[in-house]
Amino acid sequence: MDAPTTAKWMLAAIEREGCIYQDDVVDYLVRANAEHLLRENSDGNPVVGTDVLTAFRQLT
Template sequence: MERAEVAQWMLTALRRDKCLYQDDVVDYLIKNNDESHLTENTDGNQVLGRPLLNEFLNLTRNDVVWVRSGFYWRYRVAEDEPGRNARG
């Protein structure tokens, strides 16, 4: 799958579910035999690669935040501070 296609799938899933877990995207890519968008982090876990993350960021820059504690994206709310990361 092309990077843009995966990022669009991510956006569709986010719109449908109102949040998107990184693990769900990793699972989707593995199930579709497309690990080219994944990389291994320092803990040995598969995570999304920077090029895919950047593609998704370009689609969602102003209205989506990353919740680091839960490893998921959600739509921005009024209480969120400026930037891409949310508290929680």
């Protein structure tokens, strides 16, 4: 799993469902054993990493 693939999945989910939640993306990446695409926020929670967000911005 890489950042561009995740970004494409996110865009498809938005087109299909109308929105996407960060928790859903985090769950998707954890289940795909792609924790390397996550980062930890200031509260210690996993959030979508910069590489994924950059790839998503390039798509949109």
